[in-house]
Amino acid sequence: MSKTIYLDYAATTPVDERVAEKMCKYLVMEGGLFGNAASRSHSYGWAADQAVEEARKQVAQLVNCDPREIVWTSGATEADNLAIKGVAEFYVKKGKHIITSKTEHKAVLDVCRNLERFGYEVTYLEPESSGLIDLAKLEAAMRPDTILVSIMHVNNEIGVIQDIAAIGEMTRARGVLFHVDAAQSVGKVPIDLGRMKVDLMSFSAHKAYGPKGMGALYVRRKPRVRLEAQMHGGGHERGMRSGTLATHQIVGMGEAFRIAGEEMAQESERIRMLRDQLLKGVQDIEEVYVNGDMEHRVPHNLNISFNYVEGESLMMALRELAVSSGSACTSASLEPSYVLRAIGRPDELAHSSLRFSIGRYTTAEDIQHAVSLIHEKITKLRELSPLWDMYKEGIDLSTVQWSAH
Amino acid sequence: MAYSDKVIDHYENPRNVGTMDKEDKDVGTGMVGAPACGDVMRLQIKVSNDGLIEDAKFKTYGCGSAIASSSLVTEWMKGKTLDQALEIKNSQIAEELALPPVKIHCSVLAEDAIKAAIEDYKTKQSSA
Numbered sequence: 001m002s003k004t005i006y007l008d009y010a011a012t013t014p015v016d017e018r019v020a021e022k023m024c025k026y027l028v029m030e031g032g033l034f035g036n037a038a039s040r041s042h043s044y045g046w047a048a049d050q051a052v053e054e055a056r057k058q059v060a061q062l063v064n065c066d067p068r069e070i071v072w073t074s075g076a077t078e079a080d081n082l083a084i085k086g087v088a089e090f091y092v093k094k095g096k097h098i099i100t101s102k103t104e105h106k107a108v109l110d111v112c113r114n115l116e117r118f119g120y121e122v123t124y125l126e127p128e129s130s131g132l133i134d135l136a137k138l139e140a141a142m143r144p145d146t147i148l149v150s151i152m153h154v155n156n157e158i159g160v161i162q163d164i165a166a167i168g169e170m171t172r173a174r175g176v177l178f179h180v181d182a183a184q185s186v187g188k189v190p191i192d193l194g195r196m197k198v199d200l201m202s203f204s205a206h207k208a209y210g211p212k213g214m215g216a217l218y219v220r221r222k223p224r225v226r227l228e229a230q231m232h233g234g235g236h237e238r239g240m241r242s243g244t245l246a247t248h249q250i251v252g253m254g255e256a257f258r259i260a261g262e263e264m265a266q267e268s269e270r271i272r273m274l275r276d277q278l279l280k281g282v283q284d285i286e287e288v289y290v291n292g293d294m295e296h297r298v299p300h301n302l303n304i305s306f307n308y309v310e311g312e313s314l315m316m317a318l319r320e321l322a323v324s325s326g327s328a329c330t331s332a333s334l335e336p337s338y339v340l341r342a343i344g345r346p347d348e349l350a351h352s353s354l355r356f357s358i359g360r361y362t363t364a365e366d367i368q369h370a371v372s373l374i375h376e377k378i379t380k381l382r383e384l385s386p387l388w389d390m391y392k393e394g395i396d397l398s399t400v401q402w403s404a405h
Numbered sequence: 406m407a408y409s410d411k412v413i414d415h416y417e418n419p420r421n422v423g424t425m426d427k428e429d430k431d432v433g434t435g436m437v438g439a440p441a442c443g444d445v446m447r448l449q450i451k452v453s454n455d456g457l458i459e460d461a462k463f464k465t466y467g468c469g470s471a472i473a474s475s476s477l478v479t480e481w482m483k484g485k486t487l488d489q490a491l492e493i494k495n496s497q498i499a500e501e502l503a504l505p506p507v508k509i510h511c512s513v514l515a516e517d518a519i520k521a522a523i524e525d526y527k528t529k530q531s532s533a
Contacts, residue, residue: 310443312468316408316416336443348440384422384472386447386464387440402439403517 005366008322009207009300009359010156010184016209016360019255023211026051026248037245038236048247055254059203059216062257063186065193071217071237072250076183077107078230079202079217080150082241083179084111086227087148087200088120091177095145101125101133101152102342105181107202108150129344130293131160139170148177153201154185157326157339157355158292159301161189168197177225183207183215187260188268188298193218199225205249209360210256214249217241267360272299274358274367279304281371285378287391291326291340291353302356303340305349306374308388309381314354317377321370326353348387348397408469409503415473420480423462425449433526437517444471444511448518450482450490452526458482458490463518470508474498474515487523 006014015023026033032044037052039045053067060067073079088098100112102124112122123141127133133151142149149171154161164180171178179200182191187208193201198220205214219225219240233242279302282288287307303326306314311325326337335341336350345353356370382388390397408416427434431452438445444467451460461479465472477498482490498504498512 308466310467310471312443313416313472316469346441347443351440351443384419384464385466386436386445387466389424389447389464397440402441402445403437 004320004322005362005370006322007356007358007362007366007370008324009362010159010355010357011324012206012212013209013359014361015206015211015252016256016259018259019210019252022255023248023252026251034247037247038234048245051247052245052250055250058254058258058261062261063182063191063193063201063203063218064195065218066221068238069193069218069221071219071240072245073202073215073217073241074213075206075215076105076181076202076204077215078241079204079215080105080107080179080181081111082217082227082230083200083202083219084108084148084150085115085230086240087177087179087225088115089228090226091147095143095147096120097123097143097146098148098150099123099125099138099141099146100150101127103127103131103155103157103339104150104152105156105183108152108181112150127343130296131155131158131291131339131343132293132296133162133167135163135166135170138167142170142174142176146174146176148179150179150181152181152184153191154182154189154298154301155292155339156184157337158303158343159184159298159357160292161185161296161298163296164198165196171199172197185298187257187264188300190264193220203253205253205256208256208260211249211252214246214253216253268299271358271362274362274364275299275302275356277364277367278302278356278358278371281367282374285375289349291345291349292343300358302358303353304356305340305345305353306378307349307352308385308391309352309378311351311353313381314352314377317381318354318370318373320373321356324355326350326355411477411502412469412473412504415476415502416469419463419472419476421460421462421476421483422464424464425451425460425462430529431526433522433524433529435518435521435523435525437521438467438471438514440466443467444514446471446475446514446518448475448478448515448522450522450526452487456486458485458487467511467514468508470502470504470511471514473502474504474511475518477501478515478519482519487526490519491523493519 035044035048037048056067183204201218206212289305291303340350453459463475495512495516
């Protein structure tokens with residue numbers, strides 16, 4: 001059996017060999033780099049502290065901010081929690097209204113839902129069918145008691161890029177804080193925090209060829225953003241996030257972000273070509289729809305609905321490809337992707353969707369193989385599909401009386 | 406999610422895929438489910454003069470378990486009387502295919518398809 005081709009880089013990436021090699025040095029006795037960065041009294045502690053600060057610079061450099069604005073966390077989920085809850089609690093006297101969007105990651109949506117239990121009010125903006133937020137609608141949603149806007153940079157399912165620079169202008173002008181979940185964008189598209197008026201930004205290491213269990217939150221110093229800490233116990237990270245620093249993880253994130261900074265432009269170009277090859281390869285199949293805007297989109301992502309074929313059976317047919325589906329048939333909810341729903345895709349198209357995400361180790365041969373497999377399996381599954389039959393007979397499926405179950 | 410060998414077998418080699426003439430009075434057609442829910446099954450039976458199901462065909466839009474459930478029931482129905490076919494229960498389908506709890510609805514849908522096809526056949530016969 002041939003090995004499964006990995007096309008799920010938006011879920012996670014492998015750690016780059018160069019990163020893994022460097023990380024290992026910070027784990028073992030040999031070399032004396034395993035120390036606790038908070039140990040101020042001996043060279044082991046100093047060495048670890050130096051490594052942590054070097055990594056902080058590497059992360060800061062990729063997004064053009066001051067290293068002192070980077071707070072280490074266990075991942076983007078923790079960074080989102082710290083940003084949103086931290087702001088909500090600190091600025092509660094100013095107001096209790098937060099604005100976000102329906103297509104945010106669950107790490108933002110679930111935090112907001114939880115805040116609603118504590119009396120906060122949350123507006124969930126509905127994006128346009130392109131997946132992009134209409135800035136006029138955002139502006140209209142802002143109120144005197146709005147304290148925070150949280151909008152992701154790049155969507156994890158459909159890869160569309162929000163205009164965070166423009167949103168930052170709007171929020172800053174109104175004295176509202178702006179948080180951006182950049183887990184899917186950092187290392188893929190340029191981020192310049194020196195120019196963009198973003199106040200808080202969440203990062204993940206493992207989406208950018210670093211280790212899992214590692215992330216960071218950018219917290220702006222000028223104008224200063226205050227947060228209520230969510231993790232107490234020692235006052236690490238200037239009181240914003242306690243806990244012994246995971247030196248090897250931090251070093252790994254730093255190295256991964258350094259590599260991203262050096263190779264991003266070239267890599268994105270190569271990946272864009274592969275994505276276009278994939279899109280071109282499947283576009284001659286009938287009834288194929290791309291989900292999300294193609295222009296404002298990271299090159300790594302392609303989310304496609306193959307009408308009249310159900311996503312999970314398609315994934316089963318494409319077992320040689322590691323991809324993910326917007327059909328939630330695998331979960332207990334039986335509800336298709338909330339992101340595709342929010343951009344107005346009918347449920348049947350959401351059920352028929354696959355997300356391909358391309359990365360550092362994807363080759364043209366991989367894509368070629370994927371394209372021929374997709375052609376073969378779509379044909380097979382459509383021969384099995386009563387909906388395809390009806391479509392071919394010219395029956396408008398929206399006029400059929402279905403027995404929902 | 407890991408599929409049982411039987412689900413994979415039916416999925417890879419579905420039995421009795423096809424379409425019968427739905428206008429034929431000896432043919433009963435049952436279509437259940439909805440595209441918005443992610444599964445639609447169409448089950449057709451052809452009944453002989455002596456009341457036996459002599460052929461069964463299906464087409465299914467849905468996950469692997471839905472395809473396997475419908476493929477399995479076409480095998481089980483053949484050669485049975487209508488009353489015998491109506492005795493096929495979703496629990497038997499789920500057990501045979503070792504369906505996990507989140508996939509039980511696929512077997513329920515297959516049972517519904519059997520009932521719908523037989524109902525359609527009976528309606529046609531009584532109006533003929």
